[in-house]
Amino acid sequence: ERAKLNRLRHTPSVTLDGQVIDLLANIEMPSDAAAAIEAGAVGVGLFRSEFLFMNRNGQLPNEEEQFQAYRAVVQAMDGLPVTIRTVDVGADKPLDRMSSHELRHEHSLNPALGLRAIRWSLAEPEMFGQQLRAILRASAYGKVRILVPMVAHMSEVSQIMSAVERAKERLRADAVPFTEVEVGAMIEIPAAALMMPSLMRYFDFVSIGTNDLIQYTLAIDRADEAVAHLYDPWHPAVLQLVERTIACANDAGKAVSVCGEMAGDPAFTELLLGMGLRSFSMHPAQVAAIKQRVLRADVRALRAQIASVLASDSPQETCVALLKSKPH
Ligand code: PEP
Ligand code: MG
Numbered sequence: 001e002r003a004k005l006n007r008l009r010h011t012p013s014v015t016l017d018g019q020v021i022d023l024l025a026n027i028e029m030p031s032d033a034a035a036a037i038e039a040g041a042v043g044v045g046l047f048r049s050e051f052l053f054m055n056r057n058g059q060l061p062n063e064e065e066q067f068q069a070y071r072a073v074v075q076a077m078d079g080l081p082v083t084i085r086t087v088d089v090g091a092d093k094p095l096d097r098m099s100s101h102e103l104r105h106e107h108s109l110n111p112a113l114g115l116r117a118i119r120w121s122l123a124e125p126e127m128f129g130q131q132l133r134a135i136l137r138a139s140a141y142g143k144v145r146i147l148v149p150m151v152a153h154m155s156e157v158s159q160i161m162s163a164v165e166r167a168k169e170r171l172r173a174d175a176v177p178f179t180e181v182e183v184g185a186m187i188e189i190p191a192a193a194l195m196m197p198s199l200m201r202y203f204d205f206v207s208i209g210t211n212d213l214i215q216y217t218l219a220i221d222r223a224d225e226a227v228a229h230l231y232d233p234w235h236p237a238v239l240q241l242v243e244r245t246i247a248c249a250n251d252a253g254k255a256v257s258v259c260g261e262m263a264g265d266p267a268f269t270e271l272l273l274g275m276g277l278r279s280f281s282m283h284p285a286q287v288a289a290i291k292q293r294v295l296r297a298d299v300r301a302l303r304a305q306i307a308s309v310l311a312s313d314s315p316q317e318t319c320v321a322l323l324k325s326k327p328h
Contacts, residue, residue: 005288008288008291009288010040011291013291013294014295015298017299019273021279021280022042022278023281023282023291024036024041024081024259024280025039025045025046025284026046026047026282027047027048030072033072035284037076038284039287040287043077043083044073044081044082044084045083045279045281046147046207047073047083047085049069049070049084049131052069053087053095054094062130063131063134067134067138070082070084070138071137071138071141074138074141074142074144075141075142078142079142079143081143082144082145083146083147083184083281084138084146086121086146086147086149087127088116090114090120091111091114091223092112092222094111112215117149118148118149118160129163129170133167137178139179139181145181145183147184148183148184150186150188151187152195153191157199157202182204184203184205184207185199185206185207186206186209186259188213189213190217193208193213193242194241194244196245197252200252204254204255205249205256205257206254206256207281208257208258208260209259210238210258210261210263211260211261212260214231214238214260217235218237233262236310239271239309239310242262243306247276257281258272258277258281263282264282264283264286266289269290270293270297270323273299274303274305274306274309305322
């Protein structure tokens with residue numbers, strides 16, 4: 001079975017009815033880019049840049065250090081797109097305890113609902129500016145996209161776009177090369193999923209973070225063992241938000257992917273394809289298994305069956321029954 005999956009690596013990811021499906025990799029460190037290439041991923045759909053910021057005894061990486069890390073990934077991917085997520089610290093990904101920045105988190109009564117991700121970046125404009133400039137500089141070496149975590153407010157959107165503009169002006173003033181980069185939003189807070197039509201007026205693309213979308217939709221701490229049995233990716237409310245987000249992005253003609261665990265779970269492949277998803281980003285180890293499902297899928301047939309899964313009180317059983325009853 002392993003050998004068979006290995007042979008799949010260089011097979012293009014196309015459905016039975018000829019739809020090309022992009023399978024991308026999630027990475028945490030520049031060295032992970034090798035695994036992405038090895039897995040046959042057609043790009044990095046999520047570079048979790050916060051791992052450059054964690055466990056550093058209070059020192060945050062400066063612009064130059066970040067630039068080198070981002071450029072290393074862009075060069076390793078050799079022309080394939082690299083989506084760099086701006087720092088997503090807080091809650092399950094704390095900065096180390098020594099950091100003065102961490103002090104602000106420690107006052108958070110509930111870190112998952114506190115000053116984290118883009119909220120923290122906007123509260124630390126010097127840090128955010130350095131990161132944006134480092135990402136832009138890496139764009140001179142390949143195809144780079146900026147992805148912003150935990151967007152929820154329209155006021156954040158304008159602050160993000162201004163910060164990107166300021167970073168570009170600074171680089172222009174210093175005659176540092178960069179190319180145009182697309183700016184996208186993670187859809188991982190229910191409010192953002194519901195705001196999709198508005199967000200699509202400003203962002204070039206979106207990526208659905210199902211890990212947090214499940215946490216915030218169901219009010220289940222994703223790291224709390226006591227309620228882990230209620231952390232349910234099949235919950236109808238979660239599926240409706242995912243479906244709505246994909247449909248809104250497709251209607252707006254903007255790229256949409258899923259980069260949460262759902263994208264790398266073969267149990268969801270047909271459902272997501274039926275919802276209209278054409279881009280999946282996952283741990284490199286999952287790429288072959290997802291490709292296997294894609295190669296056997298008929299998107300047109302799946303599209304027609306999706307409504308019954310979404311309308312069901314037990315979508316998982318409905319989905320399993322559908323896939324058993326007809327060949328895909
Ligand atoms: C997510 O929330 O689904 C996601 C991809 O980001 P992370 O797991 O890093 O929060
Ligand atoms: Mg997340």
